[in-house]
Amino acid sequence: MLSHIDPNNQPTMVDISEKSDSQRQAVAQTLIQLPLALKPYLQGEELILKKGPVIQTAIIAGTMAVKKTSDLIPFCHQIPIESCKFVIEIDSTLKVMITCEVKTSYKTGVEMEALCGASVAALTIYDMCKAVSPQITISQTKLLTKTGGKTNFKRVPQPLYGLVLTGGKSKRMQQDKALLKYYDQPHAKHIFDLLSNYCEYVYLSARREQWCNTELASLPTLVDHDDDLGPLGGILTALETHPEACWLIMACDLAYVNAGTIEKLLENYHDEVVATCYQNPEHGFPEPLCALYTPQALKQFQRAKTAKIYCPVKVLQMSNCYFITPGLAQEIANINTPDEYHQVRHEHH
Structure with a gap:
């Protein structure tokens, strides 16, 4: 049976009341391909547009999303976030790699928080850049690692x-x-x-x-x-x-x-x-x-x-x-x- 379905086949939040706190960590990533029309706005490692610094704003938005994940995903628990870090890199082809790492000491994991943070950071970049060109692709949002709880996860190449x-x-x-x-x-x-x-x-x-x-x-x-x-x-x-x-x-x-x-x-x-x-x-x-x-x-x-x-x-x-x-x-x-x-x-x- 799926953990979010009760014996009466109704949706329910997973009961974690009997679990103990443990150190939890998750890292998620998403990619954005920006069009070359945005090249003139690239200043070092930042994109500067009329709306402001794109990367800095994306980090702020992503951090807010991490803290608001339980408001967006119905059965996510409210989790005390103890650490939230972003790394956003832009290469010469305007490919943007967003990495979000979240940590907590709690009864359940933070992979949804990391995924939510990376996703909203990407959407924020789209929102700030779309006036120049909407030819922006967001792709490959994925969990890279998860530690703590019953099982750990690390994405590895297959085969x-x-x-x-x-x-x-x-x-x-x-x-x-x-x-x-x-x-x-x-x-x-x-x-x-x-x-x-x-x-x-x-x-x-x-x-x-x-x-x-x-x-x-x-x-x-x-x-x-x-x-x-x-x-x-x-x-x-x-x-x-x-x-x-x-x-x-x-x-x-x-x-x-x-x-x-x-x-x-x-x-x-x-x-x-x-x-x-x-x-x-x-x-x-x-x-x-x-x-x-x-x-x-x-x-x-x-x-x-x-x-x-x-x-x-x-x-x-x-x-x-x-x-x-x-x-x-x-x-x-x-x-x-x-x-x-x-x-x-x-x-x-």
């Missing part, structure tokens, strides 16, 4: 597959990097096992017959459709083989990658972008070989191949990506030479 890129020729290393042992097994197998903790299926990406008669021969493998495209060929092969999936893609020469590296990508998953990827703190470039790709990536990589752009970094630079910073720069460092390999071995032992 999620993993790929270990092993198809390189390892010229500088002078031996196959995938077979190097930083621990007690080939490092490609180590990363394969790491990804298996999160992914429904995991594959090696390799050239035809590359791992015959090696310790990697028994692992599921996707043979590159094009042997001469480097990492782009491996990524594109995976995207074409399972275009419906999100892909966690890792290079086999990431000696310092760990569970935290993977979990940070998943925590920052956004289904509306091409990829969530690390941004190299040294030069600011995206790291395509330690990234979480959405199905949208397929068309981007196909276009790149057609345009003879074979560098995955350039593909991501031309794409709508969500960038994150690694906890330690070495987590996304590629190990390419014998000296680097011996240094890592020394550190691990």
